[in-house]
Amino acid sequence: MKGKPSAVAREPDRAEAFRAYIAQQGLRGTRQRMAVYEAARGLAGHYTADELLRKARQIDDTVSRATVYRTLPLLVGCGAVREVDVGRDHTYYLTESGGASFRAQLICERCETIIPVEAPFMEWYGKAVAAKHGMRPVSQRLQVNAICADCQKREARA
Ligand SMILES: [Zn+2]
Known part of the structure; x- marks a missing residue:
């Protein structure tokens, strides 16, 4: 298992925060969107949208590529995921640990x-x-x- 017990305890709150953010955008926290969220939480280090798609499908095999591409801006928008632009044709993503340190x-x-x-x-x-x-x-x-x-x-x- 990962991290300190306190970090694990905060996990449901984070998922709720993401759901609340989606609702604010006038969208529903569908099973597929939440699977993409979970997948992002489960990935360590930098990943591409395709890697996120693969991980999300392990959680819910009905997740489509379109869902991943539509959910990523939501994850970035609510601060759960950071976009890393390396100036190439593909973008990398990094899940924020929530830690305060720079x-x-x-x-x-x-x-x-x-x-x-x-x-x-x-x-x-x-x-x-x-x-x-x-x-x-x-x-x-x-x-x-x-x-x-x-x-x-x-x-x-x-
Ligand atoms: Zn090099």
Whole structure:
């Protein structure tokens, strides 16, 4: 099982929050949409829409590709999932852990390897800078586009 007991206890609340968000959009929390939500919660690290579809079908085999593509913006909109744009023709997604600590990501521009890193210092910095302007931070992110060690080696050989 995953995480601390308290995190597990909060899980139904999160699903309820997602259902409430869907209702706010004038939509119904159908079995299929909730299966996509569950699938996203069950995925660790970065994934594509197709990987989410595969996972969702393990939960409910009536989930269609269209449902996944229509549900993803809802997941992103309510903050359950983050969209990671690596500037390619496909988008990656990352399920938010709900943890407060700031995360940064390093993305290799060549092979699209994504390395999430904890960056508590950045969180502090963002808060300090915002406070200076009388602002309350809502979210912040740092994305570093880079070239990974493997790709550097490959290019050095070429
Ligand atoms: Zn690379």
